Amino acid sequence: xxxxxxxxxxxxxxxxxxxxxxxxxxxxxxxSFVVNEETKELRDYTQPGGGTYNEVRRIASVExxxxxxxxxxxxxxxxxYGSTAxxxxxxxxxxxxxxxxxxxFIATSKPATTITSVTGPSATPVYVAGxxxxxxxxxIFIPTTSTIAIGNIEIDYxxxxxxxxxxxxxxxKEYRMVFGGLNEARSGKATIIEVYRARIGAARNLGFIGDxxxxxxxxxxxxxxxxxxxxxxxxxxxAIAS
Numbered sequence: 001x002x003x004x005x006x007x008x009x010x011x012x013x014x015x016x017x018x019x020x021x022x023x024x025x026x027x028x029x030x031x032s033f034v035v036n037e038e039t040k041e042l043r044d045y046t047q048p049g050g051g052t053y054n055e056v057r058r059i060a061s062v063e064x065x066x067x068x069x070x071x072x073x074x075x076x077x078x079x080x081y082g083s084t085a086x087x088x089x090x091x092x093x094x095x096x097x098x099x100x101x102x103x104x105f106i107a108t109s110k111p112a113t114t115i116t117s118v119t120g121p122s123a124t125p126v127y128v129a130g131x132x133x134x135x136x137x138x139x140i141f142i143p144t145t146s147t148i149a150i151g152n153i154e155i156d157y158x159x160x161x162x163x164x165x166x167x168x169x170x171x172x173k174e175y176r177m178v179f180g181g182l183n184e185a186r187s188g189k190a191t192i193i194e195v196y197r198a199r200i201g202a203a204r205n206l207g208f209i210g211d212x213x214x215x216x217x218x219x220x221x222x223x224x225x226x227x228x229x230x231x232x233x234x235x236x237x238x239a240i241a242s
Contacts, residue, residue: 012179016175036061037057064195079206090159092158094155105141107138111138113159172199175200189240193239199221
């Protein structure tokens with residue numbers, strides 16, 4: 001039987017000890033296990049020229065390498081050791097911001113998408129959008145030709161809907177992983193992998209500007225699950241359709 005392999009499929013993660021169930025992580029272009037082997041050799045001292053008298057091979061570790069392409073709040077929180085929370089979209093009025101100079105960007109306290117008005121202190125004067133300021137993602141830009149005076153302004157705006165990812169707020173977590181694979185080389189027959197405990201590291205690189213699609217490249221380690229007993233693997237298992 002031909003067992004050639006060309007794989008695709010879906011990856012699911014659930015935090016060990018969590019209650020969310022297995023959550024799909026989105027588009028994953030690469031998933032691989034790297035088996036690191038430790039070798040102990042006994043040299044042959046019985047005759048000139050040496051050689052190997054005996055050898056023992058042991059599995060030192062199994063590393064996990066994965067590249068994802070969905071920059072979802074949950075995925076970013078995983079690879080940044082962070083947390084997520086829904087953004088509050090309640091309209092903000094009279095938010096005071098200092099204007100130390102012109103030709104600068106003023107960031108609103110909450111990420112804004114819709115600027116209702118920009119005024120001076122006590123709501124006067126009323127400045128003109130497109131002339132005195134430009135609405136940009138996250139705030140306003142004040143051009144050098146603006147009539148906005150150096151000092152303070154007040155901004156009314158609506159924060160954007162979505163999620164906030166707070167980076168580096170927790171330690172790395174352990175996950176149960178299931179890969180629902182389809183082998184294109186065998187007409188889409190299933191190859192299902194279950195990893196009991198995977199400790200996933202932080203993202204190596206986060207590219208937010210570029211000409212190529214962004215990628216979340218992470219490495220991790222598959223570690224022993226002592227609760228698995230009875231002659232079965234304590235690390236992971238692979239089910240292959242016939």
